[in-house]
Amino acid sequence: ELVECALRNVNLIIEPPAVRRGQHVVLKCMYDLEGAPLYSAKFYRGQLEFYRYTPGEFPNTKVFPFPGIHVDVSSSNATQVLLRNVGFGLSGNFSCEVTADAPLFSTATAVDTMQVVELPDKRPVLLTEHTRYEPGDVLRANCSTPPSRPRSELTFTINNMVITNVETQYIRTVDNLIVSRIALKLQLQGVHFSSVNPAIYNSIYGMNSVYGHGGPVYAPNPNPGGLLLRCSAQIGDLYQEYKEIELGTPQKDPIPARVTLSSESSLKNFFSSYFSTSSASPATRLWPGVYVAPLVLALMAVLFRLIEVASETDTETDSKGGQEPSQGPPRAHSREQPTPPLSSCSAFKASRQPLAWPESRTETLA
DSSP: OHHHHHSEEEEEEEESSEEETTSOEEEEEEEEOTTOOEEEEEEEETTEEEEEEOTTSSSSEEEOOOTTOOBOGGGOOSSEEEEOSOOGGGOEEEEEEEEEOTTTOOEEEEEEEEEEEBOOSSOOEEEESOSBOOTTOEEEEEEEOOOBBSOOEEEEEETTEEEOOEEEEEEEOTTSOEEEEEEEEEEOOGGGGSOOOHHHHHHHHOTTOGGGTTSOSOOOOSSTTOEEEEEEEEETTTEEEEEEEEEBOOOOOOOOOOOOOOSHHHHHHHHHHHHHTTTTOGGGEEETTEEHHHHHHHHHHHHHHHHHHHHHHHHHHHHHHHHSOOOOSOGGGOOOOOOOOOOHHHHHHHHHSOOOOOHHHHHHHO
8 A cells, every 4th residue: 555655657658659770769658656756767668677767866867788778868768768769679578667756766667568660651552454444354463562561461453342362471581571462363253343332341341441531432433434443552540541443344446437429520629629728838849839649649640540541441451241142161061951942033033143253164165
């Protein structure tokens, strides 16, 4: 009972509890001596003492060597210690031990934990194989965070649906930091292109999840039928960031309009309108007074005229060839067909046809 009356409410508070590497931190030892004098206040890292304050001695403060601990004596006293330029090696338990003076010499200890961190200096980097997807396609994506300590935990979501079938990798750097990487390979289904049920999503992650940055987690898909891929990175309550990419379904290629020139006049009008706009430009002159556009127009007109003449010739040839009897197969494969008897009609028609005399007979008559 005397001890409780002499020393009460001993607590150790570390501000901030998670300090960035290279920054400073304050260890506050709070206590109530109930009017009794203070004999000493000691601070420990683990089991090793690194700072002591004794008001009855001179000097009042003593600093004991400890790797990585840099005490700012001018800012330290009986209730607090200021540590500067902290490193990763100081992560762990700290404690303060308070002892009341005579006659009780009552002692009490309080413990707290400090975490030295290095947070990513940028948002996650998210990359995909393509920019647009549709159901049935295979989505391949990679997400990574800059080096940090402790490591970042990464999560993929598609239209607010968490994807669990992923491959995670942690890589340690030369300065003892950790790079987090996550890879995704997923064949997309129709369900991936619609928003998830908000009641299910919020029940899993809560209304203040990292995915909503303190706001409502679920939000309707702003692009129905589209695809919103998000990579979220989290380090406890210290770091929460995300990167997202909007991926939609491929657009159909437009069918080009078909342009048909029905006549030579339309073709000439087309080239005339095309070359008239540039004929006055100095860059289209071969030499002073002579322009390129009229020459090209004349050459094109001649070329298309030749094409029309050739097409007309081919048409006449085809029409004549259709009237001539087609030649039969080679003689080696032909068989003699019996000559059908001529009817009266066919005989009459045959009498009107000019007779073809053999070449030898014609020469003899001549």
